[in-house]
Amino acid sequence: SQTIHQWPATLVQPVGSPLSLECTVEGTSNPNLYWYRQAAGRGLQLLFYSVGIGQISSEVPQNLSASRPQDRQFILSSKKLLLSDSGFYLCACSNTSGNTIYFGEGSWLTVV
Amino acid sequence: RKEVEQDPGPFNVPEGATVAFNCTYSNSASQSFFWYRQDCRKEPKLLMSVYSSGNEDGRFTAQLNRASQYISLLIRDSKLSDSATYLCAVKEWDKLIFGTGTRLQVFP
Numbered sequence: 001s002q003t004i005h006q007w008p009a010t011l012v013q014p015v016g017s018p019l020s021l022e023c024t025v026e027g028t029s030n031p032n033l034y035w036y037r038q039a040a041g042r043g044l045q046l047l048f049y050s051v052g053i054g055q056i057s058s059e060v061p062q063n064l065s066a067s068r069p070q071d072r073q074f075i076l077s078s079k080k081l082l083l084s085d086s087g088f089y090l091c092a093c094s095n096t097s098g099n100t101i102y103f104g105e106g107s108w109l110t111v112v
Numbered sequence: 113r114k115e116v117e118q119d120p121g122p123f124n125v126p127e128g129a130t131v132a133f134n135c136t137y138s139n140s141a142s143q144s145f146f147w148y149r150q151d152c153r154k155e156p157k158l159l160m161s162v163y164s165s166g167n168e169d170g171r172f173t174a175q176l177n178r179a180s181q182y183i184s185l186l187i188r189d190s191k192l193s194d195s196a197t198y199l200c201a202v203k204e205w206d207k208l209i210f211g212t213g214t215r216l217q218v219f220p
Contacts, residue, residue, distance in 0.1 A: 032206055043212030044156070044199065051206055059207075090155055092208075099144050101201075101208045103155040 002027040006091045006104035013111055019064075019078040021107050023091030026072070033074040034092040034101065035066055044090070050074060086111045115139060116202050118211035125218055129190045133214045135200030136182045144203035145176055145183045149196045150213065156199055159185075190218045 003026045013019060025031055035047040046059045048066035056066050063082060067075045074091060091104040118135045125131050137145075145162035160167065162174040162183050173186040183200055197213040 034208070036210075044210040046207060046209065049207060057206075088153075094208075099203065100146065100158055100161065102158065106155045108153075 002031065002093055002102060004091055004093055004102060004104035006107055008107060009105065010108040011110070013081050013109065015083055015111055016080045019076070019081055019085070019109070021076040021089055021091075021109075023074045023076075023104055024072055025074075025093045028072075028093065030071060031093040032101075033068060035074065035076045036090045036092060036103075037087045038090065039087040048076070081109075081111045083111050085109065114211075115204075115209045116200060116211040118200055118214050120212055120214060122215040122217050125190055125216070127190055127192060127218055127220055129218075130186065130188050131190060131216060132184055132186045133198055133200075133216075134182050134184050135211050135214075136180075137200075137202045137209075138181070139202070139204055140178075140181060142202045142204055145174075146201040146203070146208070147172075147174055147183075147185050148199040148201055148210075150199055151196050156210075159198070187216075190216075192218050192220065194218050 006023045032051050034049045036044045038044050050056050050068045064078050089107045092101045094101045116137050147159040148156040149159045150156040160169050160174050162176045166175040171188045175184045195218045197215045199213045200211045201208050
């Protein structure tokens, strides 16, 4: 079964600073990869998903971006953070033949 | 209209009670359905998939009603450890869309 590593687990960043969250997956090849965000008291919002290297689909317009430089690596970035970017960021994966999605342990981001 | 809607709760029930949650979805072409459990400040974890004929896993029963576009989760004999937020999820092609979750609190 796949294992999802996500880091850092928590971070506090000032407004206007850059962001990089990293996610790697083990135990599967050619997975679909996802970034979700869960703001305080709100549901899971799909931000980006990728079905292959270099293929990124964006779900919502925002100041975030995602990249997939390797098959099992997914990176979430921002050049300048906003206060509204605070939240719980979750990387998730499913394999192309699987139906279900599994989550990493998440990264708590507080923008101050 | 939201793609996936749930009653946020909270549902406060005593130990041993039976509790049911519903979740409605708007896209009739949705392909697959799931229930996830999320504990406070943790990632969601898959509880069970929902099959067209309905399925059961111990004290948990999930059902799908395609005609009315809703799924349900029934928990029998509630335990204190069942206290969590329950998220329904609907798969549309490569994407999994989540509801906002229903919070369950089981008390002694």
